[in-house]
Amino acid sequence: MRNGIAKRQEALDQADLVAGNGLMSRRALLTAGGRMTVAAAAGGMSALAVSRSAAAEALSVPPSMTVPGAPMSGYGQPSPYEEAVQRGVLKPYGDLAPGTGVSMTPLQHLAGTITPNGLHFERHHNGVPSIDPETHKLLVHGLVKQNLIFTVNDLLRYPMTSRTCFLECSGNSFFNSFPKPMQMPCGMIHGLISGTEWTGIPLATLLDEAGVDPKGKWILAEGADSAGMSRSVPLDKVLDDCLLALYQNGERLRPEQGYPMRLLVPGWEGNMNVKWLHRIKVTEGPTETKDETSKYTDLQPDGIARQFTFPMGVKSVITHPSAGLAMQGPGFYEVSGLAWSGHGTIAKVEVSADGGNSWAEAALQEPVMSMMLVRFRLPWRWDGSLSRLMSRAVDDQGNVQPSHEAWAKQYATGPAGNLYHCNAVQTWEITAEGEIANVYV
Amino acid sequence: MSMSKRALATAGLVLALSSVSARSEPQLGQPISDADIAAWDISIPPSGEGLPPGSGTFAEGRDVYAQSCLRCHGEGAAGKPADALVGGQGSLSTDAPQKTVGSYWPYATTLFDYIRRAMPLESPRSLSDKDVYAVTAYILGLNGIIPEDAVMDAASLPDVQMPNRDSFVSWYPSPPR
Numbered sequence: 001m002r003n004g005i006a007k008r009q010e011a012l013d014q015a016d017l018v019a020g021n022g023l024m025s026r027r028a029l030l031t032a033g034g035r036m037t038v039a040a041a042a043g044g045m046s047a048l049a050v051s052r053s054a055a056a057e058a059l060s061v062p063p064s065m066t067v068p069g070a071p072m073s074g075y076g077q078p079s080p081y082e083e084a085v086q087r088g089v090l091k092p093y094g095d096l097a098p099g100t101g102v103s104m105t106p107l108q109h110l111a112g113t114i115t116p117n118g119l120h121f122e123r124h125h126n127g128v129p130s131i132d133p134e135t136h137k138l139l140v141h142g143l144v145k146q147n148l149i150f151t152v153n154d155l156l157r158y159p160m161t162s163r164t165c166f167l168e169c170s171g172n173s174f175f176n177s178f179p180k181p182m183q184m185p186c187g188m189i190h191g192l193i194s195g196t197e198w199t200g201i202p203l204a205t206l207l208d209e210a211g212v213d214p215k216g217k218w219i220l221a222e223g224a225d226s227a228g229m230s231r232s233v234p235l236d237k238v239l240d241d242c243l244l245a246l247y248q249n250g251e252r253l254r255p256e257q258g259y260p261m262r263l264l265v266p267g268w269e270g271n272m273n274v275k276w277l278h279r280i281k282v283t284e285g286p287t288e289t290k291d292e293t294s295k296y297t298d299l300q301p302d303g304i305a306r307q308f309t310f311p312m313g314v315k316s317v318i319t320h321p322s323a324g325l326a327m328q329g330p331g332f333y334e335v336s337g338l339a340w341s342g343h344g345t346i347a348k349v350e351v352s353a354d355g356g357n358s359w360a361e362a363a364l365q366e367p368v369m370s371m372m373l374v375r376f377r378l379p380w381r382w383d384g385s386l387s388r389l390m391s392r393a394v395d396d397q398g399n400v401q402p403s404h405e406a407w408a409k410q411y412a413t414g415p416a417g418n419l420y421h422c423n424a425v426q427t428w429e430i431t432a433e434g435e436i437a438n439v440y441v
Numbered sequence: 442m443s444m445s446k447r448a449l450a451t452a453g454l455v456l457a458l459s460s461v462s463a464r465s466e467p468q469l470g471q472p473i474s475d476a477d478i479a480a481w482d483i484s485i486p487p488s489g490e491g492l493p494p495g496s497g498t499f500a501e502g503r504d505v506y507a508q509s510c511l512r513c514h515g516e517g518a519a520g521k522p523a524d525a526l527v528g529g530q531g532s533l534s535t536d537a538p539q540k541t542v543g544s545y546w547p548y549a550t551t552l553f554d555y556i557r558r559a560m561p562l563e564s565p566r567s568l569s570d571k572d573v574y575a576v577t578a579y580i581l582g583l584n585g586i587i588p589e590d591a592v593m594d595a596a597s598l599p600d601v602q603m604p605n606r607d608s609f610v611s612w613y614p615s616p617p618r
Contacts, residue, residue, distance in 0.1 A: 096513060096522050097562055126562060139481055140470065147478060148470030157467055209470050220484050226565050228558030230484055234613060279481055287486045288548050290555040294540065297609065303534030305545075308613035414537040416529075 019360035021353035021387055024379040026363035085109045087119055088188045099127025104191030108324040113338065113373040115194035117249055122256045123169050123192065125227035129276055133260040136224065142281035145211030152260050155201060155246065163243055163266060164197040165371045166340045168312045170269035170296050174419040181438040185324025189438065190317045195373035198264050199247035204239045216282035221263045224278035231272045232286035233265060241266050244277065267342030267371035268310040271296050298420050299412040311342035313423035314401050316349050316393035327434030330384035336377045341395035345369065348394045349376040355388035355427065355441055387430045388441065401425055404440045485554040489599030495571040496594035502579025505572045509561045518583055527583045530604055543584030547609050549601035553577045
């Protein structure tokens, strides 16, 4: 055992520096321990090795071993010590419209790729409705042979399937469309993204049952909330992989996520994943609702607006280290973050520690799934100097995450410029004092 | 086990032999008539299909607006505290684009649809169809898109030419070349 650790340590110490400013080969992780997790543990030891000074104190019996613990409970809660891990709430209209706005996932405090249900981001246009599943119904109508109405109990009897995928608000990272970089935690900038196992009924099943008229090419999906949220979705996508989702990470949907049911449109704009879904109308063309014309269209500098820009572009962000966290002195760090693409599967994530002068390929945590968050990792030895950390993702369709400059050039600026589809490379600047700031490069 | 295997095999056979798709099981949807879904079927496409009977004018709309919208969208719908509903025409290709119903929205039918489903914010679905036509006429009139004496109804609303109608480019199924 000791021998094994020593060997891994040696491998890490000898690891090739593969890019500027201390980035080490991901192979150090993969070959040294055989497994990424084991090697990462060894990496932690290496940091200790650097900072180890005085001997540790003598151990005493932990109090938790001396008294019985708390009894069982009906529904578990996070540790009280994790109370500070909260969604960040933004209400653009304040008390005038308290249910209109967002809450954002604190990405800098989470690991892995699955978003806890209580921390899943929210975007509502007029609050979270309270819906009794006994009265909620789903209507399928329009260009179909037969209008059909389904109760929730009916729907729970259908054959189901699960899809683990990301869900990203089209406005995620909108702060990075501002002319000057905003200083706030990583999750407040990029936290309108989740990774979730959704379980439900392929929409194709219900449409088949109603009998789609060949003239039908789109659907209109409508929520039973007080915004009557409605979006048009092309029928090809609906029949390909859309779900009527009833479960979220194993439990029934949270009210904020559309209880008792939502539309799941894998890889496409979050806004299309209509929550509190109660109506699907098969139509010839798009309905041109407010949220696919006035909003969720992307204005270019020439005054032309892109419409129906459905897939969320290839993107990545380093969550560790990132704004909202502080460095703990020079030494070993595992750089880790999330990557995803609405066009397919992440093929590669590169990391730079020197502001983009040199790049090294990160290790991708298995499983790497289409249209799902991927966790990437790369060992880094920070020498304590001013450093700029960046990540850049590439997907299997050849899409490359754009630089901030290249992204911004495509769109109108100003207070009513374009806020949508911001997939620009994120740069975190780490000062010698260990502070982490958002910068544009 | 073998029972369910046989059942699956039979289902496969049925799938192969008949036009009824196996994935449609268990067929629990209940038929419902067009008349019975009227209260829900409120989405209005650019063709105007589904627009309800009734009509409204700018003058009537001014009253509806004062009563139900003014406190959030401001005098003359100029905005504050909520979104401006007028202005910004000609600004979209400048450094300070202003997106409003008048400068940005491509279809007048969307305005009717949205007000009817979502406004006023604290009591959506509370306005009569006539009031929705009227306040729609008021906002379009304030923007100079229709004359103040125009009557908005199921026939006239889809014909309204929005100034920014041709400035949207569809990226589905693929970006323009």
